[in-house]
Structures are given as C-alpha cells and as structure tokens.
Amino acid sequence: xxxxxxxxxxxxxxxxxxxxxxxxxxxxxxxxxxxxxxxxxxxxxxxxxxxxxxxxxxxxxxxxxxxxxxxxxxxxxxxxxxxxxxxxxxxxxxxxxxxxxxxxxxxxxxxxxxxxxxxxxxxxxxxxxxxxxxxxxxxxxxxxxxxxxxxxxxxxxxxxxxxxxxxxxxxxxxxxxxxxxxxxxxxxxxxxxxxxxxxxxxxxxxxxxxxxxxxxxxxxxxxxxxxxxxxxxxxxxxxxxxxxxxxxxxxxxxxxxxxxxxxxxxxxxxxxxxxxxxxxxxxxxxxxxxxxxxxxxxxxxxxxxxxxxxxxxxxxxxxxxxxxxxxxxxxxxxxxxxxxxxxxxxxxxxxxxxxxxxxxxxxxxxxxxxxxxxxxxxxxxxxxxxxxxxxxxxxxxxxxxxxxxxxxxxxxxxxxxxxxxxxxxxxxxxxxxxxxxxxxxxxxxxxxxxxxxxxxxxxxxxxxxxxx
Amino acid sequence: xxxxxxxxxxxxxxxxxxxxxxxxxxxxxxxxxxxxxxxxxxxxxxxxxxxxxxxxxxxxxxxxxxxxxxxxxxxxxxxxxxxxxxxxxxxxxxxxxxxxxxxxxxxxxxxxxxxxxxxxxxxxxxxxxxxxxxxxxxxxxxxxxxxxxxxxxxxxxxxxxxxxxxxxxxxxxxxxxxxxxxxxxxxxxxxxxxxxxxxxxxxxxxxxxxxxxxxxxxxxxxxxxxxxxxxxxxxxxxxxxxxxxxxxxxxxxxxxxxxxxxxxxxxxxxxxxxxxxxxxxxxxxxxxxxxxxxxxxxxxxxxxxxxxxxxxxxxxxxxxxxxxxxxxxxxxxxxxxxxxxxxxxxxxxxxxxxxxxxxxxxxxxxxxxxxxxxxxxxxxxxxxxxxxxxxxxxxxxxxxxxxxxxxxxxxxxxxxxxxxxxxxxxxxxxxxxxxxxxxxxxxxxxxxxxxxxxxxxxxxxxxxxxxxxxxxxxxxxxxx
Numbered sequence: 015x016x017x018x019x020x021x022x023x024x025x026x027x028x029x030x031x032x033x034x035x036x037x038x039x040x041x042x043x044x045x046x047x048x049x050x051x052x053x054x055x056x057x058x059x060x061x062x063x064x065x066x067x068x069x070x071x072x073x074x075x076x077x078x079x080x081x082x083x084x085x086x087x088x089x090x091x092x093x094x095x096x097x098x099x100x101x102x103x104x105x106x107x108x109x110x111x112x113x114x115x116x117x118x119x120x121x122x123x124x125x126x127x128x129x130x131x132x133x134x135x136x137x138x139x140x141x142x143x144x145x146x147x148x149x150x151x152x153x154x155x156x157x158x159x160x161x162x163x164x165x166x167x168x169x170x171x172x173x174x175x176x177x178x179x180x181x182x183x184x185x186x187x188x189x190x191x192x193x194x195x196x197x198x199x200x201x202x203x204x205x206x207x208x209x210x211x212x213x214x215x216x217x218x219x220x221x222x223x224x225x226x227x228x229x230x231x232x233x234x235x236x237x238x239x240x241x242x243x244x245x246x247x248x249x250x251x252x253x254x255x256x257x258x259x260x261x262x263x264x265x266x267x268x269x270x271x272x273x274x275x276x277x278x279x280x281x282x283x284x285x286x287x288x289x290x291x292x293x294x295x296x297x298x299x300x301x302x303x304x305x306x307x308x309x310x311x312x313x314x315x316x317x318x319x320x321x322x323x324x325x326x327x328x329x330x331x332x333x334x335x336x337x338x339x340x341x342x343x344x345x346x347x348x349x350x351x352x353x354x355x356x357x358x359x360x361x362x363x364x365x366x367x368x369x370x371x372x373x374x375x376x377x378x379x380x381x382x383x384x385x386x387x388x389x390x391x392x393x394x395x396x397x398x399x400x401x402x403x404x405x406x407x408x409x410x411x412x413x414x415x416x417x418x419x420x421x422x423x424x425x426x427x428x429x430x431x432x433x434x435x436x437x438x439x440x441x442x443x444x445x446x447x448x449x450x451x452x453x454x455x456x457x458x459x460x461x462x463x464x465x466x467x468x469x470x471x472x473x474x475x476x477x478x479x480x481x482x
Numbered sequence: 483x484x485x486x487x488x489x490x491x492x493x494x495x496x497x498x499x500x501x502x503x504x505x506x507x508x509x510x511x512x513x514x515x516x517x518x519x520x521x522x523x524x525x526x527x528x529x530x531x532x533x534x535x536x537x538x539x540x541x542x543x544x545x546x547x548x549x550x551x552x553x554x555x556x557x558x559x560x561x562x563x564x565x566x567x568x569x570x571x572x573x574x575x576x577x578x579x580x581x582x583x584x585x586x587x588x589x590x591x592x593x594x595x596x597x598x599x600x601x602x603x604x605x606x607x608x609x610x611x612x613x614x615x616x617x618x619x620x621x622x623x624x625x626x627x628x629x630x631x632x633x634x635x636x637x638x639x640x641x642x643x644x645x646x647x648x649x650x651x652x653x654x655x656x657x658x659x660x661x662x663x664x665x666x667x668x669x670x671x672x673x674x675x676x677x678x679x680x681x682x683x684x685x686x687x688x689x690x691x692x693x694x695x696x697x698x699x700x701x702x703x704x705x706x707x708x709x710x711x712x713x714x715x716x717x718x719x720x721x722x723x724x725x726x727x728x729x730x731x732x733x734x735x736x737x738x739x740x741x742x743x744x745x746x747x748x749x750x751x752x753x754x755x756x757x758x759x760x761x762x763x764x765x766x767x768x769x770x771x772x773x774x775x776x777x778x779x780x781x782x783x784x785x786x787x788x789x790x791x792x793x794x795x796x797x798x799x800x801x802x803x804x805x806x807x808x809x810x811x812x813x814x815x816x817x818x819x820x821x822x823x824x825x826x827x828x829x830x831x832x833x834x835x836x837x838x839x840x841x842x843x844x845x846x847x848x849x850x851x852x853x854x855x856x857x858x859x860x861x862x863x864x865x866x867x868x869x870x871x872x873x874x875x876x877x878x879x880x881x882x883x884x885x886x887x888x889x890x891x892x893x894x895x896x897x898x899x900x901x902x903x904x905x906x907x908x909x910x911x912x913x914x915x916x917x918x919x920x921x922x923x924x925x926x927x928x929x930x931x932x933x934x935x936x937x938x939x940x941x942x943x944x945x946x947x948x949x950x951x952x953x954x955x956x957x958x959x960x961x962x
Contacts, residue, residue: 321522324517327513340527366498380487389487404501
C-alpha cells in the first residue's frame with residue numbers, strides 16, 4: 015500500500031483554479047442557451063448564475079475550513095456537471111415556457127447547504143459507523159414512507175414519492191445513502207466472520223446464515239419494497255450497491271456469480287409477472303415497431319431520445335439550436351438525450367468523462383482510506399454513481415432497457431440532487447481523512463482506524479498538527 | 483480489499499466504455515438511419531418553423547408561408563385554392579405534402595443544390611435559411627377560365643400548353659378542394675378536414691392530380707397515333723380510298739359509332755374517315771400493319787415512360803404483343819390502351835411542332851428570397867415522335883375534323899384549328915363514356931395545344947363539354 019502515500023498537501027488552491035474553470039464551463043453553457051434563444055439573454059442568467067457561483071465558492075471555503083485535504087477535483091467536477099445540467103433545464107424551460115430551472119437552482123442551494131452541514135457535523139466519516147443499525151432502520155422507514163396512505167403519491171406509475179406541504183420528495187434517493195452506511199458498517203465489522211466461518215461446498219465458501227442474515231434481510235426489504243413501488247431503476251441500483259460492497263468486503267468473485275444468477279432470476283420473474291416490466295422490455299427490444307411506438311407507455315420516449323441523439327450527431331446542433339424538447343421528460347429522465355442532441359457526441363462524451371473522473375476520484379478516496387468502513391463506504395457511493403450513469407446512458411442509447419433513474423446532478427429533481435450532493439460531501443470527507451497527515455507512530459500501512467482529531471477546527475489546528 | 487476496489491474501478495471502466503460505445507453507435511454510426519426513420523419527424527418539424535418559399539403565378543403567390551402564433555412559426559396559406567389545388571398540393575404535418583409542395587420541397591425549403599452558396603453564407607452570418615420561390619408557367623387568367631369551364635360534379639381535366647416550348651399555360655381539374663383545409667397545423671383538425679373533403683367528393687383523391695395521374699381509354703383521339711403509324715408505313719395517304727364497312731367481325735366484332743354519316747359510304751378516302759371518325763377502317767388498318775408500328779409510335783410519343791414536369795406523370799399504357807382482336811380495339815382507343823390527359827396533350831404538341839415533342843413543364847423559374855433567379859427552365863426536346871412530313875399530313879387530316887367532321891363545334895371563324903375528338907364507350911350498363919378532344923391552333927404555326935378529357939360522363943353531356951369548350955378556350959386565347 016506504499017503507493018497510496020501522498021504528500022500531505024491541502025491543494026485547495028488547485029481546487030479553486032479548477033472550480034473557476036468549471037464555473038466558466040457551466041456559466042458558458044447557460045450563456046449560450048440565452049443568446050441562442052429567441053428572446054436573447056435573460057435576467058435569469060445573472061441571478062441563477064450568481065447563485066451557482068456563490069454556492070460553489072462558499073462550498074470551497076467550507077472545504078478550506080473543515081476538510082482542507084479533501085480531493086481537489088471532486089468539487090469542481092460536480093459543480094461543472096451541475097451547471098451544465100442547469101443550463102439544459104433552463105434551455106428546455108425556454109422551449110416549454112416552464113420555470114423548472116428556478117426550482118433546480120433552489121434545490122441545488124438546499125442540497126449544497128445540507129452537504130456543507132454534513133461536512134461540518136460529521137467531520138470524520140468514521141462517526142457514521144456508530145449509526146450502522148440506525149441507518150438500516152432509517153432505510154426501511156424511508157423506503158416504506160411512500161406506501162403510507164395520503165403521504166405517498168404515485169407519479170408516472172411509480173409509488174416512490176411523498177408529499178410534504180406541497181413539496182414532493184423521493185425518500186428512496188436518501189435510502190441509498192443510509193443503506194450504503196449500513197452495508198459498510200455491517201460488513202466492516204463482520205467481514206472476518208463472513209469470510210472465515212461457514213461451510214465450504216466445492217469451490218464456494220458459504221457463510222453462516224446468521225452472519226449474512228441481516229444483509230439478506232436488508233436486501234430483500236429494499237428489493238421487495240421497490241417491486242411493490244414499481245421502481246425498476248432503484249431496484250437495480252440497490253442491488254448493484256449490495257453486490258459491490260459485499261464483493262469489496264470479501265474479495266470473492268463467487269459472490270458476483272451468485273449475485274448475477276439472482277439478478278437473472280429476479281429479472282426473468284419480473285418480466286414474466288409484472289406488466290410494467292414486460293412493457294419496458296418489449297419497448298426495448300421492439301422499440302421501432304410502430305404499434306409499440308404509438309402504444310400507451312410504449313417506446314415513444316426512448317425512440318424520440320434516439321432520434322434526438324442522432325439529430326445531434328458528432329458535433330451537435332449547438333445549445334438552444336436543436337429540438338430536445340420533443341423528447342418526453344427532456345429535462346429529467348431523458349436529459350442525456352437532450353445534451354447529446356445539442357452538444358453532440360463530442361460534448362456528451364466530455365460529460366461522460368467528467369462523471370468518470372468524479373467516480374475515479376471517489377474510488378481513489380476508497381483506496382486511500384485507512385479504515386475498511388471508509389473504503390466500503392466510498393466504493394459503495396462511487397459505484398452507485400457509476401451504476402446510475404450506466405443505467406441512464408445505457409437506457410437512453412437502448413443498450414439496456416430504459417428505467418426511470420435520474421442522471422446524477424443533472425436531471426431536474428430535488429431529491430436526487432440532495433442525496434448526490436450529500437454523497438459528494440461524504441466522499442470529500444473520506445478523501446480528506448485519507449490524505450490528511452497522520453499522527454506519527456502509527457503505521458501507514460495498517461488498516462487500523464487512526465484517531466481522528468475530533469473538532470480539530472479549521473486551518474490553524476491542522477497546520478500545527480503537520481508541524482509535529 | 484484494495485485489489486477488490488481496483489477491480490471495481492475496472493468494472494466501472496467497462497461500464498463507461500460500453501456507454502461511450504453505445505453513444506458513438508447511436509450518434510455516429512446509426513445516426514443516418516435514425517434520421518431517415520419513418521417515425522422520425524424532427525426534420526419535418528424543423529421545416530415547419532422555417533420561412534418556406536412561395537409558389538407564384540405571374541408574380542403573385544398562390545401558396546405562401548405567413549407568420550403565425552400557433553404551434554409553428556409559419557402557416558401555409560393558399561390563394562384560390564380550388565383553382566390550383568392539383569398543382570400546388572398541400573403542405574401539412576398530418577396529411578403529408580403533395581404535388582409541387584412535395585416535388586419542389588428542396589427549393590422551397592432552401593435545400594436545393596442551387597442554394598448551396600446561400601446556405602454557406604447563412605451559416606456564417608447566422609441568418610435563417612429561407613426557401614426559394616417557385617414561379618409557374620401557368621397563366622392565371624387562362625387557368626381560371628378553363629377551370630370554370632368544367633362543371634361541378636363532373637370529372638374533367640383541361641390542359642393548355644405551348645407546343646413550341648412545352649410550357650403548360652393552364653392545367654385544371656375537377657373535383658377540386660380547398661388546400662387550406664388540409665394544411666392546418668392541428669393534426670386532429672387536419673384529419674377531420676381530410677375526412678370532410680373526401681366525404682364531399684367521393685371521386686376525389688387529394689393525393690393525385692387527375693390530369694397527370696388518371697389513365698383512361700382515349701377513344702377515337704387515339705386515331706391520331708394510328709394515322710402516324712399508317713402514314714409512316716407509306717401504304718396510306720389522305721387520298722387513299724379505304725373500305726368502310728358498317729360492321730366487321732374480323733379481327734373483332736365492331737361497328738361504326740356515328741351511324742349515318744359513316745354508314746353513308748362503304749368506301750371512303752382517309753380524309754373522310756378521319757373527319758367522321760369511322761371505326762372499321764382503322765381496325766382493318768391495324769390488322770394489316772400488325773402491332774409493331776403501333777408499339778413504336780406510342781413509345782415515341784411517350785407511352786410507358788415516367789415523366790416529371792416536375793410533377794410526376796403516370797405512364798400511359800399501350801400493352802405489347804396484342805392479339806389482332808385486341809389491337810383492333812386498341813386502334814380506336816379501347817381495350818387496354820390507357821392514357822392520361824397529359825399524354826394526349828403531348829400527342830397534340832408533337833403533331834403541332836413538326837413531330838418534335840417538347841418536354842412539358844410547369845416551372846418557369848426558381849428565385850432566391852432576394853429575387854435573384856437561381857434557375858430558369860429552358861425548352862427541352864422530349865422526343866422526335868415522327869417526321870415533319872407525317873406531322874404535316876396528320877395536321878391536315880385533323881383540320882378536316884374541325885372543318886367538316888366530329889370536331890366542327892370547336893371551329894372558330896378565321897382560326898386555323900386542328901383537332902380530334904374521342905369517345906370511349908366503357909361498355910357499362912349506365913352508358914357512360916370518356917369524352918375527349920385534343921388539338922392545337924393555329925394549325926400552321928401552333929401557339930397552343932388544348933386537351934379536354936371528361937371521365938365517365940354520359941355521351942351528350944360529354945360531347946357538349948369537349949368541342950364547344952375547345953372553341954371557347956381558343957377564343958379566349960386568341961381574343962376572338
């Protein structure tokens with residue numbers, strides 16, 4: 015693990031530089047949308063733009079205070095993606111005469127403030143390990159909330175929303191954080207037991223049921239509830255989260271094999287028994303069949319998305335010059351198609367690479383983390399983001415069936431923004447703790463949790479620490 | 483644990499490579515197919531938001547795009563829609579686009595080759611691509627005149643063309659319809675209107691121009707082509723005396739249609755036979771010549787060929803290798819000989835223009851938005867249908883039809899007219915026929931070729947609508 019040792023340099027100035035660059039990208043996109051519209055540049059460019067710039071800079075300062083060794087790339091990349099998404103939502107607004115962008119910037123603000131509060135309150139991710147079972151309970155509550163009469167509402171056929179004071183929210187989005195905390199906490203405590211105890215049948219080492227029991231229950235609850243709520247995308251997401259974390263904890267490929275079989279069985283069962291899954295699969299395979307295209311809930315959405323992508327081609331129509339609003343849900347589920355149409359393959363590939371950078375930095379934080387809880391948590395979060403990107407882009411390009419997952423940081427929707435920003439805050443904290451100078455005397459290679467300087471408070475204290 | 487995290491990163495890389503591969507496939511390799519997919523109407527929607535060029539007659543628009551606040555930025559508006567419906571067609575999202583709106587779409591949207599440079603300039607100046615205007619060869623007054631000559635409720639077409647250039651001066655048909663009704667933006671309204679238009683006129687197809695697309699038996703007007711075949715063989719001339727039996731049974735059972743005049747002579751000169759349009763001599767002629775000369779002549783006059791004027795013209799049919807019986811029926815424009823009004827107009831144009839048929843043409847010029855002429859049509863030869871000598875002799879024989887024969891009611895005092903009528907008995911119980919006249923004037927120096935065709939009409943009405951209307955048209959053209 016020697017290669018993981020990095021010089022303890024905060025690199026906040028590098029972050030500021032990158033942040034300014036990413037603000038130029040995001041605001042540039044917003045500017046182009048404005049000047050290419052019929053009405054010219056609107057005042058929203060100034061107001062919403064300033065809000066984004068302000069939020070990003072405040073977040074940067076928060077990192078300087080509470081997590082100064084955090085990875086310098088994660089925040090700028092996230093801000094860039096968020097900014098581009100905002101520009102596209104604004105662009106669809108202009109075409110449809112709606113005002114989603116204002117809601118989106120407000121949610122971005124709320125999400126970033128809560129992420130900053132998380133930075134301040136948690137300071138060291140290992141604190142979360144204490145909440146392993148509380149996180150499980152919270153996950154169950156969050157997932158069950160939409161099923162409660164009057165609180166839960168059905169939107170687009172999925173019962174995954176709750177309504178509080180007129181605000182609709184998807185609690186399942188937060189459940190992916192609490193579930194990841196539970197999985198990480200449980201697996202980091204019990205991985206030896208899971209690994210060593212139990213019977214060996216052929217090449218497979220099966221753990222004792224009681225060691226794996228809570229995991230299976232957690233997994234079944236999440237999948238079961240989601241089948242009831244008819245949200246296919248989240249099912250895949252939770253399943254992937256479960257798989258990757260148990261794989262990282264045990265390093266056993268056999269788990270992947272078992273998991274894949276379970277996925278195949280579950281998928282076949284869902285296809286055969288659940289009408290909305292059947293419809294999705296049929297709409298995927300026979301997308302261009304005119305009957306299925308015109309059918310209610312048929313393949314119109316995905317086919318229109320494909321037409322949009324094709325219309326964009328290699329270089330795109332230019333922001334504000336295409337017709338992405340012709341695709342249903344152009345600013346949420348299908349925002350990738352909208353971006354592909356106006357920015358082209360080149361622009362969209364750049365965005366995909368931004369995601370890849372973000373996820374790679376998250377996994378880098380996992381590698382660098384000095385405790386198995388942090389490793390598991392960072393891997394789980396990073397893989398969640400990767401899986402979301404894959405499910406969305408694969409769905410839009412007809413690589414896999416289309417499911418209703420959100421594109422992280424881009425798609426219009428507050429719950430997804432909020433949970434993903436909290437994930438970013440936690441990744442930043444994990445990377446801060448892995449890159450932070452260590453207290454002397456403790457082996458750098460030991461996978462033992464170092465004592466975190468709880469409430470070490472700000473720049474000065476840490477500097478003193480480094481001088482020791 | 484770290485190795486597992488690295489493996490996870492590799493798995494993430496695989497997922498992202500798959501994503502990038504899928505995007506490359508959709509946006510680059512399959513883009514062309516997706517753009518051409520019949521379900522894809524993005525291009526169409528884009529076009530509906532662009533200023534489309536006008537269709538003009540005599541400098542005035544009969545179809546133009548007017549800015550509107552509706553679903554799209556422009557609405558297509560037609561002036562005198564019934565008059566021009568079969569020429570302009572309509573431009574509609576729900577009903578598709580037809581006729582010139584469809585055929586001239588590249589010019590009207592500014593996407594033709596001629597407008598490449600303008601597009602390039604617009605690309606850099608950021609200006610919208612504007613479509614070019616298309617000016618027709620149609621004479622609006624003549625068009626209105628001939629349109630009004632076709633009574634409501636009949637199925638008729640009238641074509642007036644210039645034999646020396648091929649330019650079409652008037653082309654009108656009934657039943658007609660209001661193109662504005664079918665060009666509305668709302669798809670439900672457009673579909674409703676389509677139903678309404680079809681319900682009002684069961685005989686109407688809004689997707690076909692009857693003058694160019696309806697093929698029917700030409701009746702005796704086909705005898706012009708018999709004459710060309712006969713005269714070319716060298717066995718016949720105007721003074722040749724032919725047998726004119728009232729009835730024959732070989733090669734097929736046939737009698738002379740106009741009892742009385744034809745029946746008065748059992749032998750007659752070709753001149754008399756043509757003027758009175760006797761049938762049996764032509765049946766005997768077909769028996770003597772065999773099918774080959776007829777196949778040659780009809781092909782030279784344009785049968786069996788797809789023509790774009792630039793509206794597509796349905797090829798007229800003269801079936802090959804006919805039996806003598808069928809050939810005899812074909813020689814008087816029956817059997818399976820089917821022609822469009824346009825084809826019979828081309829026959830008149832060819833005879834008029836010393837045997838050379840000029841390609842029929844509806845578009846005079848294409849003009850850029852700044853009125854620069856992008857392209858203008860030059861008269862083109864379609865074919866040399868026959869020699870000048872044969873054409874001159876046929877002209878003489880057709881003069882006889884107007885002077886003293888079946889086309890007498892087309893005569894205009896002081897005007898030298900050559901014409902040939904036709905009545906195709908459809909052998910239906912209802913006794914309906916196709917009524918024809920095709921001809922040109924002045925016969926020695928032709929300025930116009932006129933073809934009038936009525937489909938499925940009773941004989942007296944049909945004959946009162948052909949020759950007398952030709953007279954009216956020629957009077958209008960020559961101000962007499």
